[in-house]
Amino acid sequence: MISDIFTSYSFICAVLFVILSPLVGGIIMGLDRKLTARMQGRVGPPVLQPLYDIFKLFEKENIVVHGSQNFWVFSYLVFMIVTGVLFFAGGDILLVIFALTLAHVFVVLGAYSTGSPYAHIGAERELIQLMAVEPMIIIAAIGLYEITGSFDTAGIIQSPVAPIIFLPGIFVGMVYILTMKLGKSPFDLATSHHAHQELVKGLTTEFSGSTFAMTELAHLYELIFLLGFLFLFFGLAAPLIGILAVIVVYVLEIFIDNATSRVKWQLALKSCWIVTVVLGCVNLFALYLI
């Protein structure tokens, strides 16, 4: 019934997600930049710099190339929040995944609508990335269902055994595509958050001021959502190990980001699919044999 999803508990989770994600996400992003700087022998910006950036962007002049682009970006932000709300409120994980895809299609359409060559290529690459990661995410959702018997995140997280015990392949596969989802090297094909690659920012080339701030904000929401997704593999059966594992994975991502150079999109696509088949599908298939 309706009460299932609108219980006070899931309602609180959803509200906390909406309010705290920019802050927590901003701090994580700030630590990311700090750590990255240290790896490169720099001092790095203050931890809260990503948030300062967003505030600054909101103050800037509203410059657009095409009248409709802000609408698409705004829809992107809205649906990124919807994705996270659905996820943290304990909704159906497949719906969450489809809402995520919808959000990304919005930002891609925003990039297309500018008619700019750089944004165009960024949009095409973002679509290739979407195509590359979607199978793995769906398979991860199915894997979680097979172990916990629930498609709702509320049910998955309450699983008495940590799903990772049965889903090691799928977890590794998720970590692999996480690099792409976070826009980190070697899969920062469509756009990148980092100073060392922002000469021409692909997808977001033509977004500026408050529009660009919206994409940054959406990234923070997505970051929290993705880390939450990883946490599902541990759930309430092993919460501390789960938090630790998420931190380790994120530090690993930062390390990979700094240790690798960008690959061609062909390799990105093929490798994601191969990983999905080898780790994802085989893991799923193995569940039937146990």
Add this chain to the structure above:
Amino acid sequence: MDVLIFLILFPLIAAILMLLLPNGKVRDTVVKIAALITAAGSVYLFVESFGKGITYVSIGSSLLGSVMIVAELALSLFIIGISIKFKHYLIAVLAVVQAAILTYSEHFTPFDAALSHEFFVDEFSVIMALIIGIIGSLICVYSVGYMRGYHEMHPEIKDHRKLFFFIVFLFLSAMFGVVFSNQIVWLLFFWEITTVCSFLLIGYARDKIAWKNAFWALLLNTVGGVGFAVAVMFIMLYTGDASYIYLNDLIAAGPGVAMVPAALIGFAGLTKSAQMPFSSWLVGAMVAPTPVSALLHSSTMVKAGVYIIVRFAPIFEASLTGAIIAVIGGATFLLASAIAIGQSNGKKVLAYSTIANLGLIVACAGIGTQEAVWAAILLIIFHAVAKSLLFLSVGSVEHQKHSRDIEDMSGLISTMPKIAVMMLIGMAGMFLAPFGMLISKWATIHAFVNAIPPFGVLLIAMIAFGSGITVFFWAKWMGRLIEVQGTSDKPLKHEATSNEMFTLYSLAGLTVFTCLAFPLISRYLIEPYIGGVYGSVSELLSLNNILIMLIMMVLILLLPLSIGHFGKGRTIKSQYMGARPANAGLSFAGSMGVTKEVTLSNYYIENMFGEKDLAHFSVVLTIFLLIVLAVVVVLNITGVVIGA
């Protein structure tokens, strides 16, 4: 239930009228009136049969049985005659074989032996009738304007519009016949009419390529027809009970009796619904005028194929036969989607996406659980609405731009804003949450996780990959439509004829309507049908998820309002051009004083998703699956025959 007979006969009468009326205003008006009456008839059927479950109708005249035998013979003679005339002897041979099998079976068990309930209507038939009646009729209205323009644009093609409208209405009549027939021989008769109609429509232009593709379609569908005839023979000679010639009795008898006929008719369904390896006929069918493609792809023909497979779904549940059919469907979904990536011809992308979506429906039917059938019927509905909208939109764009290439549709939002918006609605309907197709895809995944291992996992993997691929090829097309480079483009005053616009608006409205009303469609049509067939209905869609989808839907409908807000207080600048713009437009200042214009185009990744290689691979794969299916069926037949 006279309205049922009316729905079959009225389009037939309208069809004959079309042959008599000359081109002109009178005929155009008659087409619209006939379309309106047909649509109204299907709605009336829905109202009258609402909540009544399954109702049987009998004409009760043995005369009609003989009329049909004569008509069937005439149909066979027509196929044989025309294929001999054009030297397609294989088709002639197949038609002879089919006629011989039927005559042989009829010799032992005459048709009129048990004339009692040769027609029926239940919720599934009503859904199909609404699709045929409403969408089919809208396509007729669209054709009035489109075909006039078509002949102005192609003066070299002889004007056969009388015949065109005759066939289109005949087609609708036959489709109603297919979905209302309970007696399987009747069903086969209407089935064959749709084959011949599509053959004539594909060959409409009567040039070399049109005939070639038309005969290819005829050949593949006749192969299916032979399978269907063998099923009839099997029922009549080996099941030992004449009542099994009725669809409802046959399905109620369970897999023990019905498995062999279900597999054979399912095979015929695979050919008709253009599943691999038979998909090539539907791709070839796009040589026909656009309304024909819309008709074949959305409300008729291919829908007859999936209709019959979904009917037999309870028989396929948890069987090897069903699993093989499901895997053929799943493979078709994945591979046809992949081929669509490499196509820049808009109609071809639509064709492959149709094949892919039908594959998904077939996969659901092959799995045959309640949830899967629920998803399959939803897919049929959503696909019919959105795909007809897309085909007809592309047709209207083609009339203005003289191209159906996606690359030529760049910036369509500024030159043809109305049609571009409707195309965006149609495409969103095809792949985006929370629009229709996605609801079905979601239900499909839910259905497959519990399906017979290991086929369930295999199908899930196919859907997971196919789903990502679908996002790619639709979104890049959407992007092309809204990609505006210059500011000089002014909207066309006249995007299409009023008939065309009326149809497009109606279909766009229907797309949104079905997305909003799907919980009601599920509650009052699909669930009662499933309850009737399976005896009980488990909860298929929780209220929570319905609410979430509706909230998302409303959000999507409201978001465009923000365009007004974002229009205020902005500064418009031209695109970033790597700091070397030559002028205000999209051009670079190159070396030696050369100015380079920027041209953008989409990725088609032909070295990975080339049509030729993938099509070749899929044909080999699916033929192998068909051989496995054939072995299973033969083993089944041997079992039954020895047992008897």
